[in-house]
Amino acid sequence: MKRLCAWMLALLMVLPMTAYAAEDADTAHKIGVIFYGKDDALGQCVYEEVNHAAEVVGIEVEWALGDYDTESQLTSVENLISAGCEGIMFMPIEDASAQKVGQACEESGIYFAICFRDILDSGIKSYVESCEYYVGSCWEDDKGAAGDLVSVLAEDGRSVFGLEKMNPSIALAVRNDGFAEGAEAAGAEIVAEYEVPNDGNSQTHINGVTNFLNLYPDMDGILMTTSSQGAAEAIVNTVKQNSEVGKVKLAMFDLYEGIADDFAAGWVAAAAAGNSPDALFVFLALVNAVDGTPLSDSFINLSQKEVIVTSAEECADYEKYIDNPEYQIYSDEMIQNLVGRYNPDVTLEDYTEIMEAFSLDWVKENSAQ
Amino acid sequence: MEKTKYSFIKKVAPYAGLIALVIIFSLTTDGRFVAARNLTNIIGQSMVTMIAACGCVFVMAHNNLDFSLGGGCALIAALSFRATKAANLPLMLVVCILFGIGCGLITALIHVKGRIPAFMAGMCIMFVGRGVVEGMATNMVMNLPADSSRYANNLFYLIFLIVVFAICVPLFNYTKVGKMQKLIGSNPRAAQLSGVAVGKYKVIAFAISGATLGVASFLTMIRIGSVTKTIGSGLETDVLIALTLGGIPLTGGTGTRIRAAFIGSVTYFVLGNGLTLWGLDANLIYIVKGVVFLATVFATMDRTDQEYVL
Numbered sequence: 001m002k003r004l005c006a007w008m009l010a011l012l013m014v015l016p017m018t019a020y021a022a023e024d025a026d027t028a029h030k031i032g033v034i035f036y037g038k039d040d041a042l043g044q045c046v047y048e049e050v051n052h053a054a055e056v057v058g059i060e061v062e063w064a065l066g067d068y069d070t071e072s073q074l075t076s077v078e079n080l081i082s083a084g085c086e087g088i089m090f091m092p093i094e095d096a097s098a099q100k101v102g103q104a105c106e107e108s109g110i111y112f113a114i115c116f117r118d119i120l121d122s123g124i125k126s127y128v129e130s131c132e133y134y135v136g137s138c139w140e141d142d143k144g145a146a147g148d149l150v151s152v153l154a155e156d157g158r159s160v161f162g163l164e165k166m167n168p169s170i171a172l173a174v175r176n177d178g179f180a181e182g183a184e185a186a187g188a189e190i191v192a193e194y195e196v197p198n199d200g201n202s203q204t205h206i207n208g209v210t211n212f213l214n215l216y217p218d219m220d221g222i223l224m225t226t227s228s229q230g231a232a233e234a235i236v237n238t239v240k241q242n243s244e245v246g247k248v249k250l251a252m253f254d255l256y257e258g259i260a261d262d263f264a265a266g267w268v269a270a271a272a273a274g275n276s277p278d279a280l281f282v283f284l285a286l287v288n289a290v291d292g293t294p295l296s297d298s299f300i301n302l303s304q305k306e307v308i309v310t311s312a313e314e315c316a317d318y319e320k321y322i323d324n325p326e327y328q329i330y331s332d333e334m335i336q337n338l339v340g341r342y343n344p345d346v347t348l349e350d351y352t353e354i355m356e357a358f359s360l361d362w363v364k365e366n367s368a369q
Numbered sequence: 370m371e372k373t374k375y376s377f378i379k380k381v382a383p384y385a386g387l388i389a390l391v392i393i394f395s396l397t398t399d400g401r402f403v404a405a406r407n408l409t410n411i412i413g414q415s416m417v418t419m420i421a422a423c424g425c426v427f428v429m430a431h432n433n434l435d436f437s438l439g440g441g442c443a444l445i446a447a448l449s450f451r452a453t454k455a456a457n458l459p460l461m462l463v464v465c466i467l468f469g470i471g472c473g474l475i476t477a478l479i480h481v482k483g484r485i486p487a488f489m490a491g492m493c494i495m496f497v498g499r500g501v502v503e504g505m506a507t508n509m510v511m512n513l514p515a516d517s518s519r520y521a522n523n524l525f526y527l528i529f530l531i532v533v534f535a536i537c538v539p540l541f542n543y544t545k546v547g548k549m550q551k552l553i554g555s556n557p558r559a560a561q562l563s564g565v566a567v568g569k570y571k572v573i574a575f576a577i578s579g580a581t582l583g584v585a586s587f588l589t590m591i592r593i594g595s596v597t598k599t600i601g602s603g604l605e606t607d608v609l610i611a612l613t614l615g616g617i618p619l620t621g622g623t624g625t626r627i628r629a630a631f632i633g634s635v636t637y638f639v640l641g642n643g644l645t646l647w648g649l650d651a652n653l654i655y656i657v658k659g660v661v662f663l664a665t666v667f668a669t670m671d672r673t674d675q676e677y678v679l
Contacts, residue, residue, distance in 0.1 A: 069597070069603070074592070080645065081410075082404065082410055083645055093599060094598065
């Protein structure tokens with residue numbers, strides 16, 4: 001027994017010496033990605049896009065999935081830094097995450113970038129933007145997309161809307177503003193609203209929409225800030241049960257299972273989605289920073305356009321080209337051209353140009369496969 | 370002979386597991402696991418769980434589960450922020466502990482006076498806590514003062530850890546409070562017939578668990594710099610897994626050791642850290658953790674007094 005203990009102690013004492021081997025074990029840069037998961041459509045697309053891009057530009061990626069709170073994201077970033085990551089891309093679960101993850105990276109001299117989120121809290125935002133190792137962020141042009149959704153309804157001759165409103169405290173609340181501004185610009189009116197429940201309770205949606213239809217008989221459109229967590233199914237079914245086809249049409253963010261049939265039947269007018277390339281561009285910007293060829297001397301802010309789907313045919317195209325983890329929207333050549341080590345002339349404007357061009361038609365025309 | 374061998378395995382399994390993990394990860398991560406920075410990370414990550422687990426041992430010793438930890442942590446954080454505006458951190462700590470004791474007492478009273486299983490009473494606190502913090506976080510930003518981040522370091526956490534263990538270890542091992550918990554856990558009916566005030570000692574256990582939860586809540590706020598909607602998420606499962614990995618008997622009783630909080634928390638975070646260093650797929654990490662958890666329960670659970678009809 002004593003001999004066994006002695007051997008174990010000796011072994012434990014020798015172990016730290018192996019630490020020195022770590023320094024030159026890997027040659028490829030390694031980037032850590034903290035993301036909520038890869039179980040839904042967006043998560044799968046992001047996972048495949050980033051992995052593909054990493055392979056194309058010769059970067060190793062390490063994922064930390066399934067973190068839904070600041071503490072877990074902080075733990076993940078600490079572990080990823082320990083694992084040798086030289087850059088961290090993450091989607092902050094809340095503003096506090098942006099600060100703490102950013103702080104952990106800054107203290108370790110690790111580049112970090114934010115995907116899919118803007119920071120709402122001004123204090124945290126100014127802290128993050130003051131960090132030397134902050135590469136930048138990208139978020140969807142939700143406001144613009146909301147305006148586009150209202151335009152589709154307005155062009156269909158609709159002007160009295162109900163709003164499924166996002167909780168004002170979260171980043172997605174800009175969709176509320178986009179709908180309000182879009183309605184004002186189109187000369188339409190939002191006459192009633194209810195708030196998306198935090199727990200995703202379908203009954204809240206059913207009650208909200210039932211009230212819309214009972215109290216506002218002249219309502220001809222419903223604007224939806226989200227269709228996820230079962231919201232779309234609850235709202236669409238309530239409208240189907242309490243209204244006639246075409247009397248009240250829906251315009252929403254995100255697509256849901258069976259939306260093509262509802263487009264064809266005339267229940268849905270438009271849906272905005274297709275934001276997965278957001279993470280790809282942030283990742284490539286981060287690769288440039290880690291490579292020592294940053295796109296800017298300061299941090300960058302990118303804006304990801306969303307696709308507006310307006311028919312069953314477009315739904316099919318969307319599912320084939322954009323909402324398909326097995327399909328790469330951007331060719332290997334395009335991806336390499338956005339990285340300094342393959343294209344020393346790459347600039348931030350190149351990113352903006354490509355992101356501005358993003359649309360369903362563009363994706364179809366430039367199909368990489 | 371068989372029983373002696375079994376109890377020896379139960380006793381050494383948590384230590385052997387931790388040592389095995391340390392050796393495996395040390396040899397398979399190019400030395401990254403044993404890098405000073407990484408070890409510091411693991412210690413920092415595990416200390417809040419350790420502190421919460423330390424108080425929870427009192428509850429588990431009398432064969433109960435405290436499911437209020439995550440929601441309770443959120444509730445304590447939100448209410449203490451509201452009460453003190455985070456203007457004075459020492460005051461905030463005291464308020465956190467008081468609110469923690471309050472949470473513990475409410476859970477205990479629902480359980481003892483209402484004769485409702487403790488885990489259900491704990492779940493009530495969990496839901497109330499989540500509801501309160503979500504409502505408050507929607508309406509106000511609850512950031513701690515910027516200078517509080519200077520306390521977000523391992524030395525600061527370590528001081529609290531030492532103090533908590535310095536109070537809890539003697540309390541659990543050498544006083545009536547701890548001994549009665551184990552006695553009640555071993556056989557509550559016998560304890561009651563022997564004149565032990567079972568209800569009173571259960572209330573004390575929940576109050577202690579609440580106090581350590583208050584400290585854990587305070588340190589969580591310091592670590593993440595604010596009170597967020599998700600603060601404390603999953604703390605109850607982290608603590609339960611940590612204590613199980615530390616070898617605590619799920620049925621409580623005389624085999625309950627407070628060191629399980631320490632060993633188990635370190636093991637749990639070493640496992641998570643090492644698997645990340647391996648670069649294992651995130652889904653696989655969950656599977657491996659699940660398998661390790663099951664294996665630990667299988668190896669350490671005392672089935673001798675359990676009746677199974679199969």
